[in-house]
Amino acid sequence: MDIADIATPDFIEVDVNERLGKVRSIFERENPKGIIVVDDGEYAGVIGEKQLINSHVEDNTKASALTKAVPKIDRNEDVREVARMLVEGDTKVAPVYEGKEQYGVVTQNDILEAVLENLDALTVEQIYTEDVVTIGERDRLGQAINQLREHGISRLPVTNGDGRLAGVLTTYDLVEFMVRDEGRQGKQDRRGDTDRMLDLPVYDLMTSPALTATPEESVRDAVSRMLENDIAGLVVTPKDDDGEVLGVLTKTDVLRALTFTEEEQMDVQVTNIGLLETLGRADIVSAITEVANKYQRMNVHHAHVRFHEHKEKLRGTPLIQCQIRLRTSHGQLAGSGEGYGSEHAFHVALDKLERNVLEVKGFEADERYRGQLLRKLNEL
Known part of the structure; x- marks a missing residue:
């Protein structure tokens, strides 16, 4: 297709x-x-x-x-x-x-609608993001905006005092609120009004209840729910729905799964690739492969490396956050770090990833999803 x-x-x-x-x-x-x-x-x-x-x-x-x-x-x-x-x-x-x-x-939705019927080869558990950032319902909107900016994300699961899912706050909620507030306040100097907005509790703006998915359900069903409700992601919770936040499943996670290949070389995806300076894709693949090869029993199916630029600079070099996420035969593994320049940030994140790999025990290999999805996509 x-x-x-x-x-x-x-x-x-x-x-x-x-x-x-x-x-x-x-x-x-x-x-x-x-x-x-x-x-x-x-x-x-x-x-x-x-x-x-x-x-x-x-x-x-x-x-x-x-x-x-x-x-x-x-x-x-x-x-x-x-x-x-x-x-x-x-x-x-x-x-x-x-x-x-x-x-x-062409939009994310266009692609997902076109391949929807083929997504029954995957379950949510196989592709959702586990290392999720959350915020408390009593925290302030200013804190939420800082979290969204710092991590370069578009949604935050909101938890109550017991740490259970209470709702979700998205960038769309914030954009809609600020535009609506501007219309109500007019065009005069509104710096004081903006400060008061930032002090509002997240509870006042979050969407509740949050739409969710369970690890066992098919990605097809989860994506259908996103498209029907015109949202970009679902909070992943256990099947017994006790409110524990396991992670999030976004449309981007699904698109990432569509890019998996059957090549012998590790499949690597780099978000915000324009931030790379001295590093190249081949350098990233080589470094991650070196870490994976130290642990013979671990197969890396897919690697996602995401760079995010902060405003802070040191002698003209921007502070970069790097997140590395691997989908392996031993489950999902991740590492993140910051540094001035993409190369420094990548190596800090890589060190953290290797430490996390050492802590992984008891995961069972499950490579079936890779072949199932690829067979489906080859039919397109």
């Missing part, structure tokens, strides 16, 4: 000189997965919902300030390669071109 079968000609476009206040209003009114930005009619990039909430940029700032470079996709590109491009570009939408002309856009 190629993108020509699922791309849509309907999309929202703004000029690089448009005010971010209007862009925020478009997100609140239209709820797009992303907005295409053009400069004098030429494609310039994309603005996503997560970029809006993860910035302190004022409403009068031009859209160009938050425009993110996302690769153009050929209309005849393979669906699995496009899934990889969306994940590595950390975007929910990308422009689709036919020659030099923009045909339309």
Whole structure:
């Protein structure tokens, strides 16, 4: 299956000189997965919902300030390669071109709807993210926003005083709230109002109850629930529904699974690959393989390396957070760390990963999901 079968000609476009206040209003009114930005009619990039909430940029700032470079996709590109491009570009939408002309856009939802019937080969347990960040319902919105920015994520499971699931807070909730509040307060100086917003408890804004998935259910059923409710992820809880937060399953997790290959070389995915400087993909593969090879009984099916840039800098070099997550025959393993520059951050995260590998005991190998999913995808 190629993108020509699922791309849509309907999309929202703004000029690089448009005010971010209007862009925020478009997100609140239209709820797009992303907005295409053009400069004098030429494609310039994309603005996503997560970029809006993860910035302190004022409403009068031009859209160009938050425009993110996302690769153009050929209309005849393979669906699995496009899934990889969306994940590595950390975007929910990308422009689709036919020659030099923009045909339309493709979104996460377009791809997931196209492959939905084939996702019954997977269970939630096989692909969900375990190392999840949570926040308490009595914590402040300012703390929640800091968590979202620090970890580069778009949703936070919210827990009550007993540590049980109480709801979920997403970037969409925050964007909607801030746009609505702006309309109510007007355009005057609102710095005091903003400070009071940040002091509100998470409880006031979270969605409750949170939609959930269990580890045993099929990814097909879980994705269907996301699409039906127009949400980007589900909180994973035990089958007995006692409120324990096991992790989250997002549409990005599912897209990542679509990119698994049967190549002998480890399948590696790098999100925000543009932050790499001295490192290359081959260096990352080699380093992770070296760690895995120290433990002969552990097979690495897939590796995901995610880089996130902070505003702090040291002599011009930005502080980078790196997260490494492996899906192995011994379960999911992860390590994270920070450093100035992508190479430093990667090696800090790699050291943490190796320490975590040493602690793993008693996991049973289960390689069936890999072959099942690949067989299904090869039918597309």
